[in-house]
Each structure stands twice: as structure tokens, then as C-alpha cells.
Amino acid sequence: MxxxxxxxxxxxxxxxxxxxxxxxxxxxxxxxxxxxxxxxxxxxxxxxxxxxxxxxxxxxxxxxxxxxxxxxxxxxxxxxxxxxxxxxxNLDDPRGLIRINTSAAYGTHVLAPLLADFLETYPGISVEVVQTDLVVDLLAERADIAIRAGAMRDSSLVARKLGETPLVIVGSPAYLARHGVPKTASDLEQHSRLGFGYVRALREWSAPEGETIVQVPVIGRVSASDGEALRHFAIGGAGLVQLAQFTVAEDLKAGRLVTVLDDPRTRLSEPFHAVYVGQGGHLPARIRVMLDFLAKHGRVS
Known part of the structure; x- marks a missing residue:
């Protein structure tokens, strides 16, 4: 032997x-x-x-x-x-399935327009996308990459930052015509504030009240599980909502939504990360090339 x-x-x-x-x-x-x-x-x-x-x-x-x-x-x-x-x-020809768990907003406005170019560049890779704003357990969900907003808290995960985006409060012209345009934080008490149906890191809106900045609780008659649903509700006139600027950029340009209380002193921002398990040196090539692609082309601002 x-x-x-x-x-x-x-x-x-x-x-x-x-x-x-x-x-x-x-x-x-x-x-x-x-x-x-x-x-x-x-x-x-x-x-x-x-x-x-x-x-x-x-x-x-x-x-x-x-x-x-x-x-x-x-x-x-x-x-x-x-x-x-x-x-x-798979160093020469990355192959296999990549499972991506992403927020609905990032999946719709950033990932979807990029996916065709990625698939053309890497014909041996296929992609499965699950859109949810809820924070998931990557191992339990069998996700290779999760794209999430907010500060990183789980030290067992590794992250590539995909940029940082301002948060803006928006409403539809029709809604504002019916209920008026808020000028101060106090005015928000008279408005429906559309919120998320789960606990988020940012639970309140910041708004100016004279020379001070106050936190306004999100209280309204409508809540939803993801930002894309809230965006559509706002376009439909259901109330005001605070969302990442990149998700409403086209709506603002087209006039479907307008910003309110857009004061530089209260403008919050939220980072986005591509989160994964394991150190980069030990990642399969299919995941490594996707992370590199997102870091180069999938940034938010």
C-alpha cells in the first residue's frame, strides 16, 4: 500500500x-x-x-x-x-448557474438592463433571479449573491459595495394637487406616508421643520413588501413615499412623480452591496465574474 x-x-x-x-x-x-x-x-x-x-x-x-x-x-x-x-x-470558461437574490428595485432598474450583456459575455453561465426586499439567509435560500441596501451587519458575509444612492420623498402630481405640497415636516401629518410592510434600518423620514431637522414616522393606509410596489402605488396617487433616487429617476424625468421636501440638510443616502459567503480567493469563477461585472456596471448613485 x-x-x-x-x-x-x-x-x-x-x-x-x-x-x-x-x-x-x-x-x-x-x-x-x-x-x-x-x-x-x-x-x-x-x-x-x-x-x-x-x-x-x-x-x-x-x-x-x-x-x-x-x-x-x-x-x-x-x-x-x-x-x-x-x-x-472554470478559470478559462466560467460555467454554471448563479442564484441572485436582489431587492425588487435593484433587480428592475439596474440588473435587468445589464443582464443581456452579461449573458452574452459569459455564454456558459445561466442566472436565476429572486426579487424580494426581505433580508434572506443566503445558505438557506441557496443564493450565491444577495444585493441589499443598508449598512452591513452580518460579519460572516463578505460584500462588494455597489455605490450609494440618495433617498428622496416623492408623490404624483395628481396626489399633490388633491392634498397639497408639504413644505415642512409638520405638513406630513396631513399626508399618507406609504411604508414597507417589514422592519427596515431606516424606519423614519428626515424632514425640515424651520431651522431644525425632525424625524417623521411612516404612517399611512398602504404598506408593501418591496419598493417597486410602493413606487407604483405612489404613481397611482396613493400617497408619498421615500425611495432610492435611482429607482424613481425616470419617473421624475417623465413627470409621473415629483420630489417634495428635498432639502440638502435632510437628504439621506443608502449604500448598496453585493453580499456573498466566503472569501473572494475561494469563490467559483462563475460567481467571481458576476461580482466583478456588478462592481463595474451595476453601481448605483
């Missing part, structure tokens, strides 16, 4: 370098080993194999016939190992 403590591929790599570089000393420098360590390793290899692999002289190293055969077979085996490792890591 073969001994379990023998690093055969390591022995082969050292021997191949000795042959290709033409000596123990130069191979030792290349491998960051001592010449004596390289010499002893080759000697142990010869003892284990029961045959001489090289004839050493003071000026050069000559392979025996057995050494030539062992060298040629070692080169092929090491190449096979490298190819197997590259195939497992």
Missing part, C-alpha cells in the same frame, strides 16, 4: 524543474528551496523508485534512460493536474 505522506506531484514538480533548469542550485532558487533540500528530495525519490534518475557531475546533470522516461511522464501528469484544476475552477 502506498504511503499517505508522500507528495508525489510535489516530487514530480521539483524533479521537472531540476531537469528543465539544468541543475539543483538553479531549481532551488526558482522553487525557493535550498540546494541541499532539492538534492535530498531527488535522492529520496530515487530510493523510493529503486533506480537512478540522474547522473551528477561537477559541471552538468545527465538523465538516465529511466530518468528521461520519468521526466516525460511527470510533465504529462503535471499538465493533467493543472488542466483538472483549471477545469474545476
Amino acid at each position: 502506498a504511503r499517505q505522506d508522500i507528495n508525489r506531484s510535489g516530487e514530480m514538480e521539483v524533479f521537472v524543474q531540476v531537469v528543465e533548469l539544468g541543475g539543483f542550485s538553479v531549481a532551488a532558487r526558482f522553487l525557493r528551496m535550498t540546494p541541499s533540500a532539492v538534492s535530498k528530495l531527488v535522492a529520496r525519490l530515487e530510493t523510493r523508485l529503486g533506480t537512478r534518475l540522474v547522473n551528477r557531475t561537477t559541471r552538468k546533470l545527465l538523465l538516465t534512460p529511466e530518468g528521461r522516461t520519468f521526466y516525460e511522464r511527470s510533465v504529462g501528469i503535471l499538465a493533467d493536474i493543472e488542466e483538472a484544476e483549471r477545469s474545476a475552477a
